[in-house]
Amino acid sequence: MTTDSTQTRSGGRKAGAKPENSLASGDRAGAGLDRGFAGLAKAAGIFILIILAFVALFLSWNSVGAVYQEEDGLILGRFLSYAWPFALGTVVVAVLALVMAAPVSIGVALYISHYAPPRASKTIGYIIDLLAAIPSVVYGAWGMFVLAPAMLPLYHWLNRWLYTWPEENWGWGIPFFAGSPGLGQNLFTASVVLAVMVLPIISSVCREIFIQTPKLHEEAALALGATRWEMIKMAVFPFARAGVISGIMLGLGRALGETMAVVMVVSGLGFQLSLISAGNSTIPREIALNFGETAPNTERWHQLIALGLVLFIITLVVNMIARWIVSRHREFSGAN
Amino acid sequence: MPQQTKTKSPSPQQNGRPDPEADGVDLGWEIDPQELIRPRSIKGNVLPRWFLPVTAAVGVVVGFALSYLINGFSVNYALWFIFAAVVFIVTSYVVTRQQLNKRKATDGLWRNLVYIAFALALIPLISVIWSVTADGFQGISRLSFWTEDMSQNAAQSRERQIHEGERPMGGGVLHAIIGSLMITLLATVISVPIGLLTSIYLVEYSRGGPLSRGITFFVDVMTGIPSIVAGLFGAAAVQMILGIGNQFGLWSYGPGNYRMGLTAAVALCVLMIPVVVRTTEEMLRVVPNELREASYALGVRKWRTILKVVIPTAISGIAAGVTLAIARVIGETAPILLTAGMLNRVNWDLFTDAMMTLPVYIYWTFTHPIGVGELSYLSEQRAWGAALVLIMIVMALNLIARIIAHVFAPKKTGR
Numbered sequence: 001m002t003t004d005s006t007q008t009r010s011g012g013r014k015a016g017a018k019p020e021n022s023l024a025s026g027d028r029a030g031a032g033l034d035r036g037f038a039g040l041a042k043a044a045g046i047f048i049l050i051i052l053a054f055v056a057l058f059l060s061w062n063s064v065g066a067v068y069q070e071e072d073g074l075i076l077g078r079f080l081s082y083a084w085p086f087a088l089g090t091v092v093v094a095v096l097a098l099v100m101a102a103p104v105s106i107g108v109a110l111y112i113s114h115y116a117p118p119r120a121s122k123t124i125g126y127i128i129d130l131l132a133a134i135p136s137v138v139y140g141a142w143g144m145f146v147l148a149p150a151m152l153p154l155y156h157w158l159n160r161w162l163y164t165w166p167e168e169n170w171g172w173g174i175p176f177f178a179g180s181p182g183l184g185q186n187l188f189t190a191s192v193v194l195a196v197m198v199l200p201i202i203s204s205v206c207r208e209i210f211i212q213t214p215k216l217h218e219e220a221a222l223a224l225g226a227t228r229w230e231m232i233k234m235a236v237f238p239f240a241r242a243g244v245i246s247g248i249m250l251g252l253g254r255a256l257g258e259t260m261a262v263v264m265v266v267s268g269l270g271f272q273l274s275l276i277s278a279g280n281s282t283i284p285r286e287i288a289l290n291f292g293e294t295a296p297n298t299e300r301w302h303q304l305i306a307l308g309l310v311l312f313i314i315t316l317v318v319n320m321i322a323r324w325i326v327s328r329h330r331e332f333s334g335a336n
Numbered sequence: 337m338p339q340q341t342k343t344k345s346p347s348p349q350q351n352g353r354p355d356p357e358a359d360g361v362d363l364g365w366e367i368d369p370q371e372l373i374r375p376r377s378i379k380g381n382v383l384p385r386w387f388l389p390v391t392a393a394v395g396v397v398v399g400f401a402l403s404y405l406i407n408g409f410s411v412n413y414a415l416w417f418i419f420a421a422v423v424f425i426v427t428s429y430v431v432t433r434q435q436l437n438k439r440k441a442t443d444g445l446w447r448n449l450v451y452i453a454f455a456l457a458l459i460p461l462i463s464v465i466w467s468v469t470a471d472g473f474q475g476i477s478r479l480s481f482w483t484e485d486m487s488q489n490a491a492q493s494r495e496r497q498i499h500e501g502e503r504p505m506g507g508g509v510l511h512a513i514i515g516s517l518m519i520t521l522l523a524t525v526i527s528v529p530i531g532l533l534t535s536i537y538l539v540e541y542s543r544g545g546p547l548s549r550g551i552t553f554f555v556d557v558m559t560g561i562p563s564i565v566a567g568l569f570g571a572a573a574v575q576m577i578l579g580i581g582n583q584f585g586l587w588s589y590g591p592g593n594y595r596m597g598l599t600a601a602v603a604l605c606v607l608m609i610p611v612v613v614r615t616t617e618e619m620l621r622v623v624p625n626e627l628r629e630a631s632y633a634l635g636v637r638k639w640r641t642i643l644k645v646v647i648p649t650a651i652s653g654i655a656a657g658v659t660l661a662i663a664r665v666i667g668e669t670a671p672i673l674l675t676a677g678m679l680n681r682v683n684w685d686l687f688t689d690a691m692m693t694l695p696v697y698i699y700w701t702f703t704h705p706i707g708v709g710e711l712s713y714l715s716e717q718r719a720w721g722a723a724l725v726l727i728m729i730v731m732a733l734n735l736i737a738r739i740i741a742h743v744f745a746p747k748k749t750g751r
Contacts, residue, residue, distance in 0.1 A: 030637045037639035038541050044533030045542075045551045048609060052554050055561070055606065058572045107453025115450050124454075131461050133730045135667025137695045138723045141702050142464045150414065196460040203457070227443035257562020259670035260699060284564045284670065291568070291674050296575050296594070308568040312561065319560040 059309045065302025083283075083307055085271030090282040090311065093187050093262065094255035096275070097194035101255075102248050105199045109206035114232060125207065132200035140264030143193035148184035148265065151192070155181035155276040179277030183267075187280040190265040194258055198251035205247030209240040242325055249322030253315045259284035283311045383435060388428070395424030417459070421452050468723050475721020478508075485511035485692075486680035489706060507706075507714075509722045511682040512697035516726075519597050519676060519693060520666045522686055523604035528658055530605075531612025538613075539620040540642055558610040567671030570603030574675075597686030600676035600693070604665045611664060615657025619650040652744035656737040663733035667726060669695035694726045 067076045108128055112121050159181060163173035217235040226234060237244075268279035287304050294301045399420025403412055425448050433441035475481055489507030534551060542548030575594040581587050623646050631641040647654070677690035678700055701719035705712035 030640070034637050034639050037642070038537075041533045041537035041541055042547075044530045045537045045547065047530055048534055048551060048558070048613070049554055051606065051609070052558055054573060055565075055569045058569055058576065059565070062572045104453045104456055107450045108457045111450045111454040115447060127461070128457060129734075130731070131457070133663065133727070133734050134464055135669070135695055135723075135726055135730060137667070137669040137698045138464065138468060138727060141698060141719070141723060142460075142467055144702065146463060146467050153412070154414070199457055227439055229443040229446040230439070232446075253560050253562075257564060259562075259564045260695070263670075264699065264702065284562065287564055287568065288670050288673055291571070292677065305568055305572055308565045312565045315560050315562055316557065319557070323556065 055312075059305060059312060062302055063306035063309045065297070065299060066306035069299055079303060079306060082303060083310060086281055086283045086286045086307060087310060087314070088271050089187065089280045090256055090284070090314070092275075093191045093194060093266075093280075093282055094252055094258075096188070096191035097198060097255045098248060098252050100192065101195035101199045101202060101251060104195075105202035105247075105251070106206055106244060108199070108203040109210055110232065110236075112203075112207050113210035114228070114236070125204075128200055128203055131196065132204075136197065136258060136260040137264070139193050139197055140261040143189055143261055143265040144185070147192060148189045151189050152181055152184045155184060155186070155188070158276060175273040176275045178274040179272075179279070181276050182278050185265055185267045186274075186276050186278055187266060187268075188275040190262045190282075191275075193261045193265055194255045197258060197261060198255050201254055202247045202251040205250060206240065206244050209243035209247075210236055213239045242328070246322040246326045249318055249325070253318045253322070256315050256318065257284060257311060259288050263288050283307050383432065387431070391428045391431070392424055394427060395420045395422075398423045424448060425452070465727075468720060468727060471717055471720035472724030473721075475717035475719070476724055478506075480506035481508040481718060481721055483510060484508040485682050486706075487511075489680075507718065509694065509697055509718065509725065511679065512692045512694045512722060513725070514682055514684065515597070515676070515679075515691040516666060516693040516695075516729075518684070518686060519600045519604065519672065519691060520662060522597060522601035523608055523665060524658070524662055526601060527605045527608040527612055527661075531609045531661075532616050532654065534609075534613050535617035535620055536642060538617050540638070540646070555610045555613050558606065559614070561606060563607055563668050564670040564674065566603045566606040567674035569606060570599045570671060570675045574599040574602060595675065595677040595690045596688060597676055597683075597691045600672045600691065601686070603671040603675045604668065607668065607671070608661050608665050611661040612658060615660065616650075616654045619653030619657060620646060622653075623649045652741050655744070656741035659733050659737035659740065663730050663737070666733070667695060667730050669699055672696050673699065694722055694729075698722045698726065 066079045068074055072078075112125050112128070116124050155177075158177045159179070163175075163177040165173075167173035213236045217239065218231055221231040221235045222228075262282050262285045266278070266280060266282070266285060268281050270279065270281060272279040287307055290300070291304050294304060399416050399418075399422070400411075402419040402423075403415035407415055425445065428448055429441050429445045432444045484506050486507050486509075534555075538548050538551060542551075571594055574596075578587070578589045578594055582589060627645050627649060628641055631645045632638075636644070672693050673696050676693060676696070678696050679690040679692045683689050683691050698719050701715055701722070705715040705719075
């Protein structure tokens with residue numbers, strides 16, 4: 001009886017009269033499960049959207065306290081004057097890291113895709129990927145104990161010949177190299193460490209795209225008598241340009257948000273033009289150093305979270321630009 | 337021209353095969369038989385095979401000499417590398433241009449630059465691995481490194497200063513290893529089902545509607561969230577939820593008690609979910625549609641098809657993707673530092689009290705070494721040892737992912 005009634009109900013809903021066979025009626029539980037599973041999968045997808053909405057919501061909700069306090073009213077100026085040195089330091093260190101990492105990563109990617117013996121190129125790719133497997137805190141320790149002392153002679157040289165000497169003779173020196181290098185814990189060392197960290201990211205993106213270059217284009221160039229470099233210039237680079245740029249932007253996004261290496265390598269509290277003496281800081285560093293000692297829901301707590309929001313927005317913009325570049329060149333290249 | 341006719345005319349053979357020997361004897365200049373087959377212009381287009389290695393060797397030697405002289409008769413590896421690279425590039429460019437032509441020289445110049453870029457990328461890798469293993473090996477070779485936490489050590493060092501000659505204190509990273517594994521496990525347990533189900537929705541159910549496009553877009557956005565922002569989110573969110581729960585009397589956490597394993601796991605989820613979604617989505621998409629259709633043709637429900645046909649086919653890729661995601665988050669420091677804080681004893685409870693993890697332990701021990709003066713070397717060795725353990729874990733996870741992807745890949749039938 002019950003089975004009959006449910007059958008008619010489900011039949012009515014489906015509108016298509018189902019044949020009265022045992023297979024269909026036996027699978028009624030299956031139909032419910034089917035819907036349930038679909039709903040579960042959809043719910044998981046929606047849940048991700050909710051998480052991201054929560055990230056944005058919590059960050060902006062908690063940031064309000066940084067620009068508005070009940071007793072002081074709107075204090076946007078106070079927050080900006082607090083935040084700009086860190087934001088500027090973050091951008092400078094990331095861009096400097098990219099300037100160093102991008103040419104080397106493109107070279108590495110070219111080596112793996114076009115220069116290395118084909119049989120070895122896969123193994124070489126794994127070896128470069130090992131760089132990505134090293135945690136950032138280990139890079140930080142390496143930068144602190146190995147790289148900073150190793151870079152000191154260079155800093156002394158730069159300071160001597162690009163700042164002190166011209167200043168004595170002409171009255172001005174390049175401000176990037178002012179000040180005493182101290183222990184070598186400065187923004188320049190940090191950017192070298194960051195360059196090492198983003199190198200595997202950029203080079204793996206570039207490698208993927210270099211490999212996708214149509215074989216016909218390459219062989220046509222070679223058949224016309226081009227040398228290997230001319231072939232790369234004529235066939236590989238035009239094809240891969242968008243992908244390379246988006247890989248670099250990806251690396252930039254990564255370098256902007258990188259915390260531990262900068263925390264351990266840099267020492268400083270604000271912003272200065274000199275890259276080779278202590279005194280700079282970045283947004284992630286400021287948050288990581290101070291968040292632990294901050295009591296929840298104080299103005300300081302809100303300030304730090306607002307800094308995080310600023311960082312989030314900067315990286316978001318960088319990633320959006322990368323995606324826009326890729327989508328603009330989608331039809332012409334292998335960058336998608 | 338007149339000379340050529342002159343040399344040609346007295347040749348003994350007018351129509352037959354040319355005899356170079358006879359030519360040489362007769363005429364005072366010889367024809368290389370090779371030259372008849374391969375004209376001079378093409379033959380001269382290639383430098384001998386030994387040219388590149390020899391130039392590189394010359395670069396290394398001359399670079400060493402130059403750096404040795406400039407650096408005041410001591411070895412400086414950085415200068416050595418720079419001088420060797422410059423000498424190598426310049427020599428090979430000049431020689432190639434002299435012997436061959438400009439285009440070949442440019443080609444060689446860029447090839448050399450690419451080689452040097454690759455060598456440059458290997459230097460930090462070797463340097464990092466060398467410094468971690470050299471110092472870390474002494475750290476991990478002590479038994480106490482594996483069996484103790486730092487509570488005894490901290491109590492001891494608070495109680496008294498260590499004198500020279502006194503027995504060095506024990507202490508290890510047991511608490512950090514336990515904390516890392518617990519937090520990562522919880523994060524994995526939360527994010528893998530969500531990520532997997534989302535990718536199932538994207539691949540199997542959605543028809544490219546606004547929801548699926550939105551999910552894809554925002555997963556991309558999530559991939560770019562800086563890890564420290566994820567940590568801030570975890571702390572702020574859990575702090576807020578605890579406050580709400582306090583108000584309704586569900587639990588009583590004091591202010592600032594958001595520091596616990598769960599908070600760190602929430603923060604890591606934000607980093608882990610997009611990785612899981614992207615890798616599993618890719619893996620589900622490569623499952624051939626014929627398999628699904630065959631299953632439907634047998635009258636199998638969609639959810640059973642997904643569970644019994646699609647996922648088993650893609651399981652190797654999914655497992656590899658999940659392993660890579662774990663490898664990514666287990667080395668994260670900043671979010672855990674903000675959320676789980678630090679502690680110097682073993683804590684198995686994910687819901688009360690801070691937890692120590694390996695990355696935070698490394699960071700904290702390096703920046704705040706325990707022990708007075710010279711004796712801080714013990715604490716430094718422990719930190720390098722912890723770094724070695726962490727690298728080993730991450731590399732092992734990467735290796736396992738590769739092996740899973742390789743060994744358990746769907747078998748190709750012999751059709």
